[in-house]
Amino acid sequence: MVHQYQITGMTCGNCVAKVKSALLMVPFVTEVEVSKELSSATITMDKHISLNTFQSALDPKYQITALSHSEMTEQAKSWFETYKPVLLIFIYIASSTLLIQFTNSVFDWMQWMQYFMAAFFLVFSFFKLLNLKGFAESYQMYDIVAKRFNGWAYIYPFIELALGLAFLLNFNVVITNSVTFLVMGISIIGVLQSVLNKKQIQCACLGAVFNLPMSTITIIEDLLMIGMSVWMLLYHFYN
The missing domain is CATH 3.30.70.100 (Alpha-Beta Plaits)
Structure with missing residues (x-):
């Protein structure tokens, strides 16, 4: 219990x-x-x-x-009230990156995903870096690596920042997406364990700025990045 x-x-x-x-x-x-x-x-x-x-x-x-x-x-606010910050961020990121594509003569789905992932990592790393210590304390509660190596919780936001810049600058597709797949793949393990065990702990996705509970929303975030990185790798190798 x-x-x-x-x-x-x-x-x-x-x-x-x-x-x-x-x-x-x-x-x-x-x-x-x-x-x-x-x-x-x-x-x-x-x-x-x-x-x-x-x-x-x-x-x-x-x-x-x-x-x-x-x-x-x-504490049990409505679902929308609870997750409004992260939902608004996704709406802003999706809308702005879609608008960029509408200025092109041809809609490029690969470029849209690249810019979406760039914005995702830049925005989420920003919130984590606002209170790095607070994020680290929350992250160590569920991440399988941070539990064993506390330094990982302090390094992680900078990895997200680096990935965001890499996607924005169109740095090596294979390296950038492979690192994304590896990092997010490891991250989702702790998230899944917490959600499946119904632990009532704070999600560290937006750092310590917002009090967001761990839920399927967090799983979807990680799966989205994993899925996009895999898709971009497959597209790179088979097109």
């Missing part, structure tokens, strides 16, 4: 590590995800564990409380 709690008193990354370590020591707890940005902890356990047990395991300066039904209801 998975339960979400609010934790106060966390002020730094070291606090997050201490809280996570303490909660993992509680018997029957199998997994813990802690977010300083959200002041929350998502705990997976084999059997019900009382709140007092968790509080006893923590340093007194950290206070843990169960997320009440009213708080959960307040």
